Amino acid sequence: MLRRIPPLLSKAIHLNPRVVAAQYAVRGLIPMRADEIKRALATPEGKAKYPFSSLVYCNIGNPQALEQRPLTFFRQVMSLVDAPFLLESEQVTSQYPADAVARAREYLGHIGKGTGAYTDSAGYAFARDIVARHINERDHGAKPLADASSIVLTDGASTGVRLMLQVLVGDAGDAVMIPIPQYPLYTVQIALLGGTPAMYYLREDECWALNAEELASVCDECVAKQNATPRVLVVINPGNPTGGVLERGVMESVAKFCCDRGIVLMADEVYQENIYAKGKQFVSFREVVLGLPAPYNTDTVLVSLHSTSKGIVGECGRRGGYFCCTNFPAALREQVTKMCSINLCSNVNGQVMTALMCSPPQHGDTSYGTYWAEYNGILSSLKKRALLLAKELGSIRGFSCQPVEGAMYAFPTIQLPERYLQRNTELNLKEGRTLAPDARWALELLEKTGVVVVPGSGFGQRASTLHFRTTILPPEEQMERVVKAMRSFQENVWAKYA
């Protein structure tokens, strides 16, 4: 039956249709165009072509690419752990603060000689111990206490999301409830697994609040109309891209809902240190769940994710992170353990960074002062930029922006003139594309101003609304350029198409 396939046909490699269908806007069309422009700007012709000489990347939460400095103590310890022979030279160690040297020795005492070896599949036991202690402190001793066996160290939070969704979602009959707007990692992983997304909408006019009352009807409708059973409910708190911070009461309702329906609660808490709004504070879902009355405190199955990429650490490239398992039944735990062992282990530098994030210098340590000065400097600058950006964006014609209570993004609504929307339809026809109006807007903003943002359609939004996501990360002087660029671009759009 088989015959030699002619060479030309053999080029038509079969591709997994789930992969082909998957979409990931954060690094899609706009950033690809941005990279082209960046390359062009390096040439004299390119320089002449664009009315700006550099790009401002507001599309990715990548703090150190936007001049945020790493926390010195963490890097000091990491360099010593990477090169333990440095500890043998007094001339070297004398250049380090005593607590960095002591910390490196402590970690190396646990790691032993094989600092380049695979670790336990779930990560170094000592690092998981440190994470668990940190969680117990953060959650005010909520019982039962977390311990090393509750923790899995991962390559960033994304790997944890992928692993957990893979364990829980098998096919189109399995749904994942996701907030809209959401971080597109969720929709893309659901698409890759062939699962079904079930969307619940956040309330933009209430600082993107989650309405727990609506969850039941979204769930019922998913079963009735999409023929899929929700297995997981994702909450991103503080919100990405929304910047909203959840209230405890809402969280309790969400947890109860999940428990009642036998749905695993997936709490994406990677922005837990990024809180800016007065009177708001981060409460973990773990603390909330364990504080509920029986049976909710024991029967709500919760996975909580964190990362070294965000917060004040901002070490995205280390790909450090963890997830914490609360009330996992044994059968689920067993599959998670197996998946970890298939992945061998997360990278050791990410593991060390995660341990450091969870155990900063303590009062009395040499680096205590420097560490907190750096930490508070970054946090207060982020806070300032969060307030400033929301305020400034809100004053632009056709923009409306909720306060950035937390996380690293603003997600303003944009209104565009009817004629701009019509023009997009016409251009799409002409170009053979299907750009959403906000994608067209973001593309033209980029071409005209050099500012890179992500269109709201990449995150999901209510029908007939348009948004974009911008990080709050550009340094204060660049932020001014960003706001000015958006203002004049948007005013031009209105002047031209209104």
Next chain:
Amino acid sequence: MLRRIPPLLSKAIHLNPRVVAAQYAVRGLIPMRADEIKRALATPEGKAKYPFSSLVYCNIGNPQALEQRPLTFFRQVMSLVDAPFLLESEQVTSQYPADAVARAREYLGHIGKGTGAYTDSAGYAFARDIVARHINERDHGAKPLADASSIVLTDGASTGVRLMLQVLVGDAGDAVMIPIPQYPLYTVQIALLGGTPAMYYLREDECWALNAEELASVCDECVAKQNATPRVLVVINPGNPTGGVLERGVMESVAKFCCDRGIVLMADEVYQENIYAKGKQFVSFREVVLGLPAPYNTDTVLVSLHSTSKGIVGECGRRGGYFCCTNFPAALREQVTKMCSINLCSNVNGQVMTALMCSPPQHGDTSYGTYWAEYNGILSSLKKRALLLAKELGSIRGFSCQPVEGAMYAFPTIQLPERYLQRNTELNLKEGRTLAPDARWALELLEKTGVVVVPGSGFGQRASTLHFRTTILPPEEQMERVVKAMRSFQENVWAKYA
């Protein structure tokens, strides 16, 4: 339709059946039992219970866990890249060789200030350049030359395997041709994707040679009987677990077969530096493919994987690696790029380690002598152990062991007395287990001697044959204990059950 699910039922979390069905022997039953014993040995009661005081982990290719030293130059550069402020202190830099300092400055010049930032999705461009240059040199300038765009940096080779299989395998209609025995990463990833494995058997009595003549019939049979079309053919060279090194002529036939059938050739070449047998050398599939006459040189779609975990580097925990794309059609390349962007990027320390592996100190550099002394020391010790182990194992009753031509493992056949096999069947019935006879054997070897190996059933083997895989990595004095333990254990088995 929906009702409140009683709390107890809600514990029955739905699990992805593909995940539940997936098996991964390398970190399965035996190593879990080993971990229990290791914990027990830390207590006085445990110590009394076992006739050994420590375990020898021969189950994982994890060199630095078995006392292999890291290459000093690599760690020196990495520590400086991790903590660039070290470069500002003469007192520190004077402790480093000049070329380590220069190299760190060079890398940091490319990376810029944001050393903790996400990189390009495919990895730092400068690191991909270095990898491409290394490949071109290794492959004797085979044209077209590889460049940065041919390379994707990954978290170890496993991540590359997973990504490429995910892009190419959608469901049970898509098959992957794999060698038997194979590294179980392949079967487990195929299982997770719901794909179909199509097995081709290596010839044990010819140093585990690959018989290219058989590929066509395996492929045809897969289409006819399994109703699946092979999309990918995996070759592991040097072989894991077999230790075999392929001949160029065989590789040419394999490549032609793949090209003729429109099958993507996946070359797992992570052991390319681990060659021990006299007269054998590593030839990359890339060099072979590009050296073929038209249309094979342009139409064979090849992905070649490498890692920093094996070779002489042995930095498993860094999770560094890359894959190189040869003759990728644009549509395939596009999906690979998208999958990389979903994964954000691989970890920066792994990327730096990969760049270092591909550009060791050159003649005239300060570290040149030390580096090659360390390198050759490790390589010649591995060679010695490879020869010794194969020879010693071959002399044990009921064992027969092919030469370890390359990689890091021996995979001897074990013959067991008929009564031992019967006893296993009886014990399985009694225990409610389904242990394969070689798994029982490996479990009892562990309990009696403290030596951890992986049963052949975890890798696949011809019906009615039994094997186990052991690494060649224990230091020479431990190796003696391993061989002695196996010999006396196996002689006891024969004495008792023959």
